[in-house]
Amino acid sequence: MKIIGITLLIGIVGFFIGKFIKHKSLYPFMPFKHDFRKRRDTFLKTMELMKRFGAKIIVETGTSREGLRGAKSNGAATIVFGKWTKENGAFMHSVDISEESVKNAQEEVDRQGLEKFVQIHQSDSLAFLENFNEKVDLLYLDSYDYSSDVEVQKKSQKHHLEEFKRIEGQLHDTTIVLIDDCDLPNGGKGKLVIAYMLERGWKILIESYQVLLVRENLILNETS
Ligand SMILES: C[S@@+](CC[C@H](N)C(=O)[O-])C[C@H]1O[C@@H](n2cnc3c(N)ncnc32)[C@H](O)[C@@H]1O
Known part of the structure; x- marks a missing residue:
């Protein structure tokens, strides 16, 4: 009886330790x-680089349709x-084709007090990007949903390349x-666009669930 109790206790403690280790927060930046989870480290690196280069304009395709609730699933990048x-005197544009995604993301933006710093546009991302006439400091591609259906995968990959x-023409040296x-x-959303970028003077800085790229000739003098 005593052995069963101890085994159970070890199991419960192990379960919570495992959960704690897997939990990847952005604390203290976010609660x-x-x-x-799988986006934490690439988000951190992206924000570090934005700070270093003094980023002012961020463009995201595919908005945070689940708000912060979607941190683990969708990423909650809009937030x-x-x-x-908001904290760095910049501005973000997030574009989404779905009325519902826009509505949900806007509610979270308002809840978080970000409405002066984030504009959510309802549009097809291709039309939006075609007409966007400011220089872009961070481009975050995350629209057309990927799925297990190979035809959908191909459409998603083509869409991100086209974006x-x-x-x-609005991307610059940093x-x-x-x-x-x-x-x-089958390569995820980035398959075609990454291949295209690598042929045009871009390099991969981080290749994980998300892929982070900068210009090939950018010298970063990494210390970490
Ligand atoms: C994975 S979610 C985006 C998640 C968000 N980036 C985040 O970090 O929480 C994908 C979104 O892309 C949108 N989408 C799909 N096709 C699109 C298109 N052609 N143009 C713009 N948005 C599109 C969907 O409506 C959906 O809301």
Whole structure:
């Protein structure tokens, strides 16, 4: 009886330790309870680079349709980078084709007091990017949903490549590009756009669930 009790206790303690180790928060930047899991490290690096290069304009395709509740699933990038813009005198544009996604993201933006720093546009991302006439410091590509259906995967990959092509003329020497949902079967959202960028003078800084790219000739003098 005693052995069963001890085994049970060890199991419960192990369960919570495992949960704690997997939990990847952005604390103290965001409250500890939000788990950014597979995106935490790439978000941190992106924000570090934005600070270093004095980023002022952020463009995201695909908005935070679940608000901060979607930190672990969708990423909640609109809120993470939106908060960064508020604290660093920058501005963020997030574009989404879905009325519902826009509504949900706008509610979270308002809840977080980010409405002066984040503008959510309802539009197809391709049309939006085509007409965007400011220089972009961070481009975050995360729209057309990827799925297990190979035809959908191909459409998503083509869409993200096309997004990049439409905004390419507004990218400069220290622009940072972050692409979501890459470490997935058949190459994820980034497959075509990353191949395109690598042929055009970009390099990969981090290749994980998200892929982070900068210009090939950018010298970063990394200390960490
Ligand atoms: C994965 S969610 C974006 C998650 C968000 N970036 C975050 O970090 O929470 C993908 C979003 O892309 C949007 N989307 C799909 N196709 C699109 C298109 N052609 N143009 C703009 N948005 C699109 C969907 O409506 C959905 O809200």
